[in-house]
Amino acid sequence: MKAWCWKQKINENCMFITNGKNLGTGLLTLPTKFIGGLESSFVLVILAIALQAPSTTLAAGPSTSSSDAKSPTGLDTPVPDLVSQYPSPPVAAGLVENADWPKNRYAKCRAQPSMACLFEQVSENLPYDSPDGLAHRNGFSLTALALGIPEWARKTYLLDTNSNYNRYSWLAEPTSLLARAEWALGLNTEAQLSTKQAFDIAFTKRTGTSTSTYLNDMESVLPLFLAGDSPVSADNAISYFKFAEAEHVPNAFRILENAGIAQARHGDIQEALRLADALSADANEDAISVTSLRVLKNKKPDIYTSVILALAEGRLDRGDAAAAREALSELEQGEPNFLKESQLAARPGVLYARLGETDKAVGAVKNITRPHFQSGMDDVAVALCKANRYDAGQALAEKIIELEKAMGLKRVSFITKAKLAKIAFFCGNPKKAKTDFVEALTEANGFHCSTDSCTREYRDIKNMKLDVLATGWLEPIWQRGRFEDPLISLKIAVQRAEQGDASAALARLDDLAAIYPGNHGDGFPHLFVLAKAQVFAALGRNSEMETELATARSIAVNYDHHRRRARGLLEVAETLLKLKQTDKAQTYAMEAANELANNMSTGQGQFVYSTPGDEGIVKLLAQTGADADALNTAWSFLEPDRHGQLGGQKQARQRVLAEIALAQFKQEPNTQLLDAISKIGSLSDRLSSWLQALTIAATPENEEGQDFVKSALRGEMQKLADSLKASMKPSDRRQAIHSIATLLQADTLVLDEAQKLKTIGTLAESARAMTESQYGAKALCELAYTAHAIRQRALASAWFEEAKNRADKKYYSYSYPIEESPLGACAYWAKTAGNTELADMFVAELLKPLPEKLDNIHSQIHTLLNVAIAYAEYEKGEVFWAEYGR
Numbered sequence: 001m002k003a004w005c006w007k008q009k010i011n012e013n014c015m016f017i018t019n020g021k022n023l024g025t026g027l028l029t030l031p032t033k034f035i036g037g038l039e040s041s042f043v044l045v046i047l048a049i050a051l052q053a054p055s056t057t058l059a060a061g062p063s064t065s066s067s068d069a070k071s072p073t074g075l076d077t078p079v080p081d082l083v084s085q086y087p088s089p090p091v092a093a094g095l096v097e098n099a100d101w102p103k104n105r106y107a108k109c110r111a112q113p114s115m116a117c118l119f120e121q122v123s124e125n126l127p128y129d130s131p132d133g134l135a136h137r138n139g140f141s142l143t144a145l146a147l148g149i150p151e152w153a154r155k156t157y158l159l160d161t162n163s164n165y166n167r168y169s170w171l172a173e174p175t176s177l178l179a180r181a182e183w184a185l186g187l188n189t190e191a192q193l194s195t196k197q198a199f200d201i202a203f204t205k206r207t208g209t210s211t212s213t214y215l216n217d218m219e220s221v222l223p224l225f226l227a228g229d230s231p232v233s234a235d236n237a238i239s240y241f242k243f244a245e246a247e248h249v250p251n252a253f254r255i256l257e258n259a260g261i262a263q264a265r266h267g268d269i270q271e272a273l274r275l276a277d278a279l280s281a282d283a284n285e286d287a288i289s290v291t292s293l294r295v296l297k298n299k300k301p302d303i304y305t306s307v308i309l310a311l312a313e314g315r316l317d318r319g320d321a322a323a324a325r326e327a328l329s330e331l332e333q334g335e336p337n338f339l340k341e342s343q344l345a346a347r348p349g350v351l352y353a354r355l356g357e358t359d360k361a362v363g364a365v366k367n368i369t370r371p372h373f374q375s376g377m378d379d380v381a382v383a384l385c386k387a388n389r390y391d392a393g394q395a396l397a398e399k400i401i402e403l404e405k406a407m408g409l410k411r412v413s414f415i416t417k418a419k420l421a422k423i424a425f426f427c428g429n430p431k432k433a434k435t436d437f438v439e440a441l442t443e444a445n446g447f448h449c450s451t452d453s454c455t456r457e458y459r460d461i462k463n464m465k466l467d468v469l470a471t472g473w474l475e476p477i478w479q480r481g482r483f484e485d486p487l488i489s490l491k492i493a494v495q496r497a498e499q500g501d502a503s504a505a506l507a508r509l510d511d512l513a514a515i516y517p518g519n520h521g522d523g524f525p526h527l528f529v530l531a532k533a534q535v536f537a538a539l540g541r542n543s544e545m546e547t548e549l550a551t552a553r554s555i556a557v558n559y560d561h562h563r564r565r566a567r568g569l570l571e572v573a574e575t576l577l578k579l580k581q582t583d584k585a586q587t588y589a590m591e592a593a594n595e596l597a598n599n600m601s602t603g604q605g606q607f608v609y610s611t612p613g614d615e616g617i618v619k620l621l622a623q624t625g626a627d628a629d630a631l632n633t634a635w636s637f638l639e640p641d642r643h644g645q646l647g648g649q650k651q652a653r654q655r656v657l658a659e660i661a662l663a664q665f666k667q668e669p670n671t672q673l674l675d676a677i678s679k680i681g682s683l684s685d686r687l688s689s690w691l692q693a694l695t696i697a698a699t700p701e702n703e704e705g706q707d708f709v710k711s712a713l714r715g716e717m718q719k720l721a722d723s724l725k726a727s728m729k730p731s732d733r734r735q736a737i738h739s740i741a742t743l744l745q746a747d748t749l750v751l752d753e754a755q756k757l758k759t760i761g762t763l764a765e766s767a768r769a770m771t772e773s774q775y776g777a778k779a780l781c782e783l784a785y786t787a788h789a790i791r792q793r794a795l796a797s798a799w800f801e802e803a804k805n806r807a808d809k810k811y812y813s814y815s816y817p818i819e820e821s822p823l824g825a826c827a828y829w830a831k832t833a834g835n836t837e838l839a840d841m842f843v844a845e846l847l848k849p850l851p852e853k854l855d856n857i858h859s860q861i862h863t864l865l866n867v868a869i870a871y872a873e874y875e876k877g878e879v880f881w882a883e884y885g886r
Contacts (some may be wrong), residue, residue, distance in 0.1 A: 012812070026394075044144075097791060109121055109854075110850055122152055123722040130339065132858075134174070135817050136862065138174060140865055141156045146883075147873075148876070150181040150185050153178070154178060154182065157177065159177040169694075171220075172201040173216065176198040179224055184227075198221050204687070205216075218252065218673070222885075223258075230263035231268070238256070238278055250645060257653075257656055260279070269660055272659070272663075273660065276657055280653055288627065288631045290330050290631065294330060296638040301337045304638060305338055305344055307638065308634070309344070309351070309615070313347070314622025315622050328351060340367065348364045350379050354386075355406050360839045361383065361387075362396070364380070368403070371403045373406060375523070378396075378420075381397055382392075382426045385427040393423060399418060401416070416440070421466040422471060434476075437467075445483070458483065462488060462758045469495060472495070472499070474495060509532055523567065526572065529549075530549075533579075534578065549576070553566075553725070556569050556724065558776075559815070560773045560812075562596065562598075565595050569727060570616055584623075589629075590629055615634075654676065654679050665693060674693055674708065682732065683732070684728070684735040684739065686715060694748070710748070713749060724736070724762065724763075724766040737779045747790070753820075760783060760787060764780065764783050765830075773813070774822040780806065781803045784828040784833065788834075807822045808825045815886040818869065823845050823870055824842075842874070849863050
């Protein structure tokens with residue numbers, strides 16, 4: 001028997017191998033540091049004794065007797081053993097390094113990289129002992145499927161019987177990925193078993209399982225409806241849908257959508273039509289009123305209170321006090337939720353004061369007894385003083401002091417002093433207010449914190465300027481101070497312009513642009529542009545104002561995350577409303593609402609836990625007089641899994657109808673069938689369907705069909721600039737750009753040079769706007785190749801150079817753990833264009849983050865995985881992730 005000790009720095013344990021077989025890690029676990037300090041002959045004696053032990057004590061898993069034998073299944077199919085494939089060297093007097101040792105194989109791969117060796121390194125080193133490890137394994141498997149190398153996805157699942165795939169067997173995603181790999185490899189029997197297992201996990205009631213878990217499970221099995229040789233029947237799909245609906249899973253309708261598409265692609269039109277009908281069954285568009293929302297009051301009391309308050313605030317802002325009172329009356333039914341001690345108490349207090357019901361305003365905050373709930377009480381006091389109830393306003397100021405004293409403070413903090421100064425300003429004592437503001441700001445400037453837990457204090461100090469800003473007195477906060485906040489500085493500049501000094505405000509914005517050239521603070525890029533638009537409006541420079549508003553929208557709709565896109569659209573809408581562009585503001589607010597609703601099904605449970613600020617959409621719609629839209633949006637927040645999905649459900653039905661039309665078009669070249677495609681709302685989905693139709697029509701006997709589809713695609717190009725202005729996921733935008741680019745590359749539509757240049761320029765503008773994600777740089781690189789293909793070599797060179805300056809940036813993804821660099825895709829497009837020198841440069845940059853040694857795999861696996869993904873894109877071509885749910 002031959003034995004040798006394989007010292008792995010990855011886990012600092014010896015792996016024992018006898019006759020080429022792995023006997024387990026961690027056996028007679030001897031830290032390598034300890035072994036390294038012993039004589040090698042002594043180590044070999046220990047190994048010899050250890051190898052005398054019965055093999056059962058060394059086995060990595062439980063032994064299986066002959067009586068336990070079972071017939072082989074897909075899971076028993078042999079997979080190359082990552083350890084035993086290497087021969088065991090003979091025992092020598094000293095251990096001699098072998099080229100096949102893991103550290104040496106990694107060093108060789110790092111020096112001479114390839115997709116195969118990098119994937120091997122990832123698969124060998126994927127951690128098994130944490131949820132993060134599971135995420136990386138799933139991400140690796142998904143990438144393998146997307147790249148068309150499903151054997152790696154299957155190998156990842158089968159690699160280790162003690163992996164997270166087994167520890168997390170109650171999650172559907174690992175088994176779903178295995179099933180998809182098996183279908184792709186033609187292992188149909190095994191795939192059927194794995195598919196059934198994944199569906200059983202996803203659509204079986206489990207005690208204590210959260211809605212978000214059911215959502216993740218549903219999303220992970222959705223691709224299985226489109227896989228395999230036998231689609232899920234309409235009966236089973238409807239049964240799965242009803243289960244998900246009963247568990248309040250957002251966008252459960254996607255089960256019906258994918259099942260319907262699969263039936264259409266397999267030619268069963270009747271089953272597909274049945275599923276399309278099921279998608280329309282729940283699209284109830286009955287008018288909704290404030291009263292009809294009352295049934296949801298106890299289901300989500302905080303969200304209900306928040307959206308009804310937003311409705312009342314919006315109605316009062318537009319001058320309809322009676323309608324605002326109606327909304328408040330709904331909150332007063334039974335025991336008002338806002339009378340409980342909470343942060344919500346201040347908002348109704350302000351509303352009551354504005355309506356002249358000052359006693360109710362005082363009563364709204366009467367139950368606040370703890371300091372951390374006092375936020376907003378100063379706004380109620382100000383509202384009372386504006387309603388000429390100075391006594392009540394001063395009384396609330398005293399209560400704020402009492403609450404702070406209850407914390408054990410010997411004197412009023414400078415943060416509270418600023419709030420009290422604001423109250424004094426509006427309660428008839430502006431001179432004292434100004435003195436107190438200056439004292440508070442001076443004291444704050446000297447604030448120092450000796451710990452790392454002072455985030456809230458620093459934020460409160462920055463927000464002190466908002467208290468000063470509310471009074472309109474800009475003198476003490478105009479100069480930038482120690483606690484400068486770029487977002488607050490924008491507000492100060494806008495207010496300076498509104499007070500008549502727009503030139504100074506514009507100069508201030510120019511200074512801020514130099515100081516904060518990037519994204520400082522959430523939303524700074526679009527908020528900076530909106531501030532500039534408002535200053536231009538004050539200067540009467542309307543053309544420049546419109547340009548800035550268009551730029552702000554472009555920035556907002558290209559944010560990487562749907563919540564940021566929705567928030568950005570809402571803030572653009574709020575600015576438009578200030579500038580009296582009411583109709584456009586209303587349109588943008590509805591886009592924000594749709595952005596939230598249409599992206600519920602992304603595994604993040606968007607509407608399951610509504611976030612503060614979402615109710616601002618309801619408020620703005622009410623401000624513009626769009627009460628019906630405001631009420632429908634409020635309903636979406638309260639019943640996201642039902643009403644919130646109706647818009648998406650309509651589009652899902654349209655996609656099924658388009659697939660049915662394509663299936664019928666294959667049998668009957670009737671171009672009228674293709675009208676269903678033109679009704680698809682998503683640009684990327686619509687283009688994808690037209691390209692399918694073009695493929696179907698590509699026969700000599702169907703020239704009419706080819707001409708019709710090409711005409712439709714030319715129509716898409718004519719309105720491309722407007723279509724790309726819509727809000728969409730970056731992966732969908734990337735897919736749309738790619739679809740048009742492929743038409744230009746192949747000269748499918750036979751456009752003249754001017755048309756090609758106009759189209760490719762529009763695509764490049766949209767690509768540049770994607771500043772937050774990898775897709776912008778990737779799109780620019782493909783467009784550089786496209787320019788090369790249409791013989792615009794100077795343009796190709798300039799765009800490759802532009803992409804080079806963006807491609808080596810670190811991009812973060814909301815689709816963790818996949819955060820690949822765009823350098824790999826850019827190297828592929830440069831290589832395809834024949835520019836091997838540039839491709840080599842991209843690859844060299846791509847490989848720089850690889851660690852020199854794998855000595856801390858838990859922190860290094862993320863880098864290793866994403867370098868491997870990007871390198872695979874260089875070898876095999878860019879992955880278009882929209883199809884894979886990213």
